[in-house]
Amino acid sequence: MPATVRSSGTRRNILDTAQRIMAHKGYSAVGINEVLKEAGVPKGSFYHYFTSKDAFGEALLKSYFADYVADMDRILAPSGRSAAERLMAYWQQWRETQSFDHCQGKCLAVKLSAEVADLSEPMRLSLKEGTDAVVDRIARAIADGLKDGSLSIDGTPRDVARPLYDLWLGASVMAKIHRSLAPIDTATALTRQLLHL
Known part of the structure; x- marks a missing residue:
């Protein structure tokens, strides 16, 4: 296997591992060594893949949103269902993947938005770019x-x-606070009202 392919695979492994860990613990609470250990990557090689922890955080968010919007595109793609049905399927998937601790790294925007927006301007801009892409879809x-x-x-x-x-972002935060899907159910009802469904 060429070194560039291995390098790309290792970088992706680090990002995927960090996404899973940080979805549970947050950004500041997770050290680079914890991510590298979990990913099975030698400690000294971090700076081979990322120039700094900020650059790593920016790459993490870009990777997360690239995967997230690709999944959105799949759900919202024209099919035999109406656009409203596809949109409600997206919200249903959100309900299943964004609202509690066992989100398998799929709730990173919910978990990190408030925390990292004030820590790093590049990370804030990555969040803005990613959430704008979601809103566009x-x-x-x-x-x-x-x-x-x-x-x-x-x-x-x-x-x-x-x-x-x-x-939906706010409802997901409230669902975590209350350990209840009630805020998500309220968001679903309000979504139906706003879309006149």
């Missing part, structure tokens, strides 16, 4: 729903997409 799905007649809204798709994402 929600807005496109809403626009598709307007076209196929499966939903209706008051305002533009973007005007509705942003508060919907904010609603």
